[in-house]
Every structure is written in C-alpha cells, then in structure tokens.
Amino acid sequence: MTNAVIALVMLGLFVFVIMIGFPVAFTLMAMGILFGYYAYFQPNQAFFDNRVFDLLTQNTFSVMSNDALVSIPLFLLMGYVIERANVLDRLFIALQHASRRVPGSLAVATLVTCALFATATGIVGAVVTLMGLLAFPQMLKSGYDPRLASGVTCAGGCLGILIPPSIMLIVYAAASSISVVRLYAAALIPGFLLASLYVAYVIILATVRPNLAPPMPKSEADLPIGQIISMLLRSFFPLAVLILSVLGAIFFGVATPTEAASVGAFGALALAAAYRSLTWRGVKESVYLTARTSAMVCFLFVGSSTFASIFAYLGGDVMIKNFVFGLDLSPLTFMIVAQIIIFLLGWPLEWTEIIVIFIPIFLPLLPHFQIDPLFFGILVALNLQTAFLSPPMAMACYYLKGIAPPRITLVQIFDGCYPFLALIILSMVLVYVFPDLVYWLPDKLYGSR
16 A cells, blocks of 8 residues: 555545544544654654654644734634624614615614624624524514524624634635735625625515515604614724724734734723623633634644645645646636535535645645635635535524524524525625636735735
8 A cells, every 4th residue: 555545544534533523633633643653653763753743843833833823812802702792782773773774674784783793703603693692583573584584694694704804714824825914805895795695685585575574663663863873873883993993904004913903802892891891701701712712723723734744745645636637627627626525525524624624635736727825715715604504514504593492493594594505606606707806905905916
C-alpha cells in the first residue's frame, strides 16, 4: 500500500469516526498524530522523538499567534453581550410598527431585524433562538401560515454567517490566507442581496396570498408617527451606529479587524449599560460562551493543520489533484461540482468543520481553473446557508423546533425553508453571472484585484 493510498484511508477513517459522534477537533489531532507517527517513524527511535510531536507543537503555536483569528473572541463577545442586552426585542417592535403598511409586515420586520442583528453577531443558533422566542409566536398569533413563519425565522437567522462581521469569513480568510478586510467588503453586497431576495419574496407572497401573512390589526397599526420615530431612535439607531462604526473602521482602514472588534465589544458593553441590562450574570455568561466558542475554533485549526500537514506529506493532496485534473473539467463544471460537494457536506457537518477541513482540499485546485479564492469564498458562504436549512440535519430548523409550540411539526418547518433554499441557489447564480456583485466594493475601496 503506497503512502498516497494510506492518506486516503486516513481521510476516510476520519469521516467515519466523526459520523459516529467523536469530537471533530480531537479526532483530527488523534488522526494526525497516529498517521504522522507512521509517516515519520524511524527504527530505534524513542517514542517522543518522533517529528510528529514537533509538528503538533509548531501548529499549535502558529494557530494561537494567527492575527486573523485574534478578532474572533472579540466579535463573539460583542455578539453575546448584545444578545443579552434586550436590544433585539426593542428593535423588532420598532421595525414592526415602522413597516406596518408593507404587506407581510411582521415577516419583513423579522427579516430586517435578523439582517441587522447578523451584523452584530454571526452566531446562527442565538439569532434563530431569539427570533423564535420573539417574532415566531407573534407571527403565529397574527394568523401567519406556520410554514411561512418558520421559513422566515430560520432563513433570517442564518444570515449571520454571510453578512460581515461574520465569524465564518474570518475562519475562511485564515484558512485561505486572504485579506479579511477585502473578504468582508466582497461579502457585503451578496449578503444584503440575499436578505433583499427574502424580503421581496415575502412581500410578493403576502400581496398575492394575504391569507398566509395577514396585515397588522388596525388598532396596532395606528401608532402616531412621532412614537414610532422615538422607538427607532431608542432601538434601531444605537445599534446601527455601533455596527457602522465597527464596519466603517474596517472598510476605510481606520482600524484592523481586531482593533475594530475590540471597539465593538466595548460598544456592546456600553449599549447594554445604557439599556440598564448590563449585569454580572450576563457578562459572565458572555465571557464563558466566548471562551468556549473561541477554544473550539482554535482546536479545530490546530487539529486540521496537523491533519492536513500529514495528509500532504503522505501525498494525498497530489493524488486528489491528479485525479481532478485528469477529469478535464471546465471551470464552470468544477465550480458546480465543488458547490454540490459542499452542499452535501453541510448535511452531517458544521460550517466550521467544512471550512477548516475540506475547503483546504479545494483551495490548491483553484489556480488550475483560474478561480479567485475570494470569489470562491463568497459562493461557499452563500452555499453554507443551505447547511442550516436543508434536511435531514438543518440545524436552524432544530433550533426553532426546540422552542416552537408543540403543534408546529418539524415537517412544517422544513416545508417553510424550501422556498428560501431556492432563493439561496438563485443568489449563487446571480453572483456567478454578475461577479461585480462580489468585486465592485473591494475594488472601489482597495483598488482593482
């Protein structure tokens, strides 16, 4: 058995082990050490003199000192603090009344709230859960079709992995060695394009079939305009100023992503204090969740870099390259095949695992097909929206089911997500056909690619 075949066995064994429930990060490290010990084995060598242990140490140090990853804990802290600052309920109520004349106003307010909250936190589970507790019961109470209400809540909650400052984009930038700032600029228009498609679909559906999304009762819709403006000033504008300050500092080069994230975290604490919701318990929970999530990402990177190093040393990447190149695919065919594979991987795996384990397998193939890693990353970010919405895994659907009334079935939630899955695919087609949707903003800000 050649080393390249052993590398493929290593990859297959890894997939099998995580499918039966072992933690991904530690499985990666264990596989890397096990097969690395074989790869670097020398006769008459002491056990801990094997070079694989040096490799693990070096990878750990390089990951922990990676500048791109330093901003992750700060953005996470910003998101978790805002999540506990009672901002979302104020924002939703204000937007609900501000959009009262729009067909499907509750659903539109839910999507706009999710899009805005996505710019404050990339934590999908948190957004879906919060909107599931806040907006979902309100839509059901107002007579919305349960499938539409489910789809709006789940799809809107997933926007956080695409709209900056997305944690996923930081992880992709670190894995692909491209600029986080340029990637953020490239993702902004596609992110709001997808959110706009969601809103347009809801408005059209509510116009054509008003029984699925009834208008607000007249008693609730007749708030004075001055009161609505006051509600927006107390909810929408403080959060918008914080978000624009963070993103503006990044886009215009005033601060690095890490520096902007630190300002965002401080601003989130100040906002929570202004709303009188800054408690010791809330801060403690936010710090704990930040540390836990950051540790998960760092261990994933340590394990994946060790695994990838051994996989490459054994010749697995060369075998995959030669196989793909031998198929003589066109760039479009390769892109379609790659996106289908990522779509299927989204069923059993989290986005973190796909980005740090499988995306590095695709990245070396991109130059051959003349595909820009930045453009590929935006398509991947759009594609990974489907990982949270497509059965059988569909984690966003399970988050919602966990807090939904018992009469709402999982099948109804799945059915509600299907139209939004189609809109995600449409957005990917639009981005591929009109690449300036990706390149226009970064080219304007930082020069032509």
